[in-house]
Amino acid sequence: MFEAIFSVFAYVIIGFFIKKINILPQKIISVFDFISFNILLPFAVLAYFWKIKFPDLSAFHLLITFFGSGILIFMIGFYISRKYLNFASDNCALFGLGSCFGNSVALGIPLVYSILGPINAMPYMVLVFFHGFVHFTYTTIIIEGYRNRKNKYILIIFKTIIGLLKNIVLFGMLAGILLNFSNINPPKIISEYLDPFTKVALPSVLISLGFGLAAFKLQHQIKTALILTFLKNLLHPLIAFILSKYLFQMEALLVFIVTIASALPSGSQSYYFSYRYNSLQDIISANVLLSTFVSFFTLSLILTLFGY
DSSP states (O other): OHHHHHHHHHHHHHHHHHHHTTOSOHHHHHHHHHHIIIIIHHHHHHHHHHHOOOOOOOOHHHHHHHHHHHHHHHHHHHHHHHHTSOOOHHHHHHHHHHHHOBOIIIIIHHHHHHHHHHHHTHHHHHHHHHHHHHHHHHHHHHHHHHHOTTSOHHHHHHHHHHHHHTOHHHHHHHHHHHHHHTTOOOOHHHHHHHHHHHHHHHHHHHHHHHHHHHTOOOTTOHHHHHHHHIIIIIIHHHHHHHIIIIISOOOHHHHHHHHHHHHSOBOHHHHHHHHHTTOSHHHHHHHHHHHHHHHHHHHHHHHHHHTO
């Protein structure tokens, strides 16, 4: 169990300290990040979904539990930021996103894959596929609706969908699924070229995650970051666990997947949202760093409780 956690976080720590001690030029780091997220990971995900044999899975309760708990946490974060921090609605939406959106790709895929293997990890990959679509869509609608009250919501929704379709990782998943269900077997030569991507992609993405975390700072925002980290690392998985185990009485594997997916630390893409809208950048970046650090202990605790 701890071997899986250490094997994942070790790469993150390596990237973090490489960035902190400046032994690589920023240009090389930028190229490494680009290759990791825009070439290696999409091809690895494509190969994974193309070659995998999909298990017989009813995803309804899985999706309802994961996204229902996430939206509930979003609403709690939204309320706290409005009631006690006096944020405007657009900033409340960013705060809510930081409290519910986890690092499902860069950290989650390597972690869950190493713990469960390719077949048992499939339900988790279903959550990853819809993760951005669900949370980014309603967050964008709230922000754009507040900031551009004169625009029609249908136009806002359309722009949101177009933006999500440009996500290269989601595109890789979709392409792999389409090829899989088209019953097109990957030619041997293509399979041989894709296999190295799957082996190299996940470590390189984790190192890139470490690069990104090294740029974030906790200064002056530790108290607010603690609120977000509590919501994301503790309350979110607790609610997801209760819903999956006691309300929907899901099988043990799915309860674990929903819980571990909900316990993942705040995703760096929530910071990109704050950067894109030029708001709460200090708070969100501090939360991503703190949440990732705390997740080493909370994820280890969850694995222990579930017997992995």
